[in-house]
Each structure stands twice: as C-alpha cells, then as structure tokens.
Amino acid sequence: MVPKKWLAVWLLLNFFIFWLVGLTSSGYSLEGYMPGESEKVYQYAPIVHTAPDDRPIGILYMVDYGGDLYYYIVWEDEYFSNSLIDELYRLFRGLVYGGATQDIEVVKVNPDNGTFYFQTYDHTNVHGRFLSNGSCLWEEENRVIPNCTVNGTHINVYTVTWNHMLSLLPQNGTERAVLPMRHMTPNDYVALGMFRRTQKTIAGVAVNSLLLAVVATLAFNGLMYVTWRKGYLTREEQRKVRDAIMDGWRKLKEKVRGSK
Template sequence: MAKKIWIALWLFINLLIFWSVGLYTSGYSLEGYLPWESAKIQEYTPIIHTFPGDEPYGILYMVDIKGNIYYYIVWEDEYFHNTIIDRLYHFFRSLVYNGNTYDIEVVKIYPDNNSVYLQTYEHTDVWATIQPDGSCLWNGQTIPDCTEKGTHVKVYVVTWNHMLSLTPENGTIRVENLPMRQMTVDDYVSLGMFRRTQKTIGGVTVNSLLIAVLITVLFNVTLYAGWKRGYLSMEYYRKLKEEIHKDLKRIRK
C-alpha cells in the first residue's frame, strides 16, 4: 500500500512539474488565454481603414509574456455579395465558432523590434518592419507613411472578409474613436478564440512542451541519482535526523 502511495506521489509531482513549466514558459493559461499586460498598448494601437458602413465594433487586445501585443479587430460578421452563399457561409461559421459569427482579424505588434504581423489576400501572412522614418519595410518594398507617430501602423481592409493590407485601399475611410479594451476570459470563450488562434497557440506550445519535457526529465534524473546514493531511503533520513539532534545537543552545551 505504501509503495502505491509513493508511485502515485511521483506521478503527481511529474504531472505538476510538466504542466507548470509548460504553461509558465508559454505565457498561456489552460484555455490559451494571454493574461499579461503592457504599458505600450496605447502607443502601438493600429489605425483601421475600412469601407463605409462596414466599421468594426472595436478592438480587443491581449499581451503575451514577452510583451508582444495582439490587437483583435472585431466585426459583427462577414458578408458575401451572393445572398445564398452568404447564408450558407454564415451557417457554417456559426457551427465552427460555437454559435457566433463575429469576424475577428488580428494585428500583432512586436515592440522590441518594431515588427508587424497581419493577414492579407487569401490569408497570406504579412511580416513588416516599422522604420525610424515612419515607413514600413514589407517583402523588400518600402511603404511610405504607413504609421502615425512612428508606432501606430495604418491597416486597410481589402477584401469582403476583412483581410488587411499596409498599402492604402481606394474607397476605405479611417475609423475614428474605435473603442478598445483588454480581452476577458469570457470574451475569449464566447468568441471561440481558441479555434481562431490554434495555429499561433500550436507554435508556442511545441516550444513550451519541449522545455517542460526537458525539465521533467532533469527532475527524474536527479531523483534517480539521489535514490542510487541512498538519499531517498528512510534509513538515510533517520541517520540525518540523529546527526541533527547531536549537533543541536552540542550547540546547547
């Protein structure tokens, strides 16, 4: 019975170390929610340009453990120009995202190196760097005046499903006074954010779980070495206790 208790305790400690290290190094909670804060949120808020009558509700933001800022622009829905296709698309989106059909696009800002990430036509990834003169370097091309005050990147809606671009789009207007707040856990769950960010979470998770595995293995190697040297036996602790009592007696004398 005692042996089973020790095995159960060993398994529990391994599980605790593995998940604690994995979650801490990723910066994610169990649900994938990013709970961190940054003093640079207002400094880097993107400026949104969209078509008249298709303005977003607002921006929800999250911050990862490294201080990188995720700005999620929220629209009521995506509207395709064909009514039948639009209704079918609306139906399947509601199935995928737990009953809601909000459209959410992300602009990620990496303040440490002034880089920007977003998705453009056909969900193509865009990585750009903000230059000291306020321009952006994207795929070897310089985009002039792509920021305001050198930090607020200007993004333009270029498709019906709100894909974004750094180059100005004819017919778009700047959205003024767009409300912004930190994404809560309730927002994260109700908007189906885990499904929307699985790719991002997957990339972080691979690295974090690798670190967790290495730390867990190191713990077990240390534990095994201690066991081989007799440090984990009851006899060792009995002798250690006796030595401590002897030392205390000598100190008192």
C-alpha cells in the first residue's frame, strides 16, 4: 500500500509538471489571455471597410509568445434586419459567450513570414501572404489580389455578411472606418467572453502547448513507473541514495578544506 503522503506528492508533481510545461511553452495564461507586446502591432493593423451605418467600435489586439499579432475587430452587435431574429440571436450569443453580445472578428498576422488569416463566408478560412508589390496571395483560391494592402503591411478587409464575415475583395457599399485600437486588457477579455470565442478561432488557445504538457506528464509517470518496478522507490533504495548523497557532500567539503 502506497503511503498517502507519497500519493499526494505524486499528484502534486503531476499537476505542477503539466501546467509548468503547458504555460511555459505557450506564453499564455491559464485562461488563454495573451499579454505580449510587439513594436509591429500598429505597422500591421488591418484596415476595415464596412457599411457606414454598421461601424465597429474599435480594435483590440493581443500578441502571443511567438510574436503573432491578433486583431479583434469589435462591433457592438449584429443585425439581421429582422427585430425578432435579432433578439433571439442576441439571446443565443449571450448564452454562448457568458452574457457578452458583441460581435468580434479576428485577423491574425504573422509579421515574420508575412502571412495572415481570417474567416469569410460560412466561417471558412482565408489564409494569405503579403507580396512585395502590395498585392496578396489568397492561398485557398491560389489567387493574387492586387492592391490589397497599404504600405505592404496593412491588409484591407471588407465586411461581406450581416454578421461581419470578412473578405479580401472590395465590396460595394463599404467604406474605410477609422477605428481606435488598443491592447486587450484582462477586463476586456473576461467581459467579451473571449475564452469561449477563441477556442476555434486560434485553435483551442495553446492546444499544442497543452499536448506537449500531456506528453511531458506521461513521460514523467512512465519514468516513475520504471523506477518503481526496479525497486528504486523502496525505503532501502532511498536510504542508499540518501547515504550516497551525504557521502558525496562530505567528500566535497573535505576536498574544499584541503585546498585551503
């Protein structure tokens, strides 16, 4: 029978290793909030074109551990042009996002390799790449979109649906919206229900890091199992290890004294 204190130590080590590896490798907090900063945030901010009577209230940004830039374009609400559907949909979003009814679309930019990502019709993905002449390569369509950036870094995005899906293609009836931008604070993150929103948007918020944490934890437990099977965890073996450590420490002190 394993003593309770050793069982408690084992559980504590599992918890510590899992979260230490997961959080250290990702740079995220436990909830997925990304506190990083980058001098490139304003250089790569997207330019939003939308209907003049349906403007966003601003852009919040976060920066992850690897330097990727996340721009969250925030609308106060979504309007289907039917008051009953609008109210029902608002109730649904409030339930899903913990009371938050704002609409948020994300544009992700990797300034190191010149790529970007957002979602368009039917929540399908748009992956693109900045080209040196100010155009963009739309990878899913293998199509070059001319003049899709300003200064080669500010991507132009256009709203194309009532729920603010985005497109690289200019849209009639939209115009450029000059929007305030600032870092998303922890209070913003909680109030907007961002953890629930980002689980699909940014692939589960550090999923890769959590998988790495699982692997590290399993490896630790595998090592512990092999150690136990070989008898290294018995009191006799522990005594031998303790005596070896004490003997090594004694010899080290004697060597230090002898060198003086």
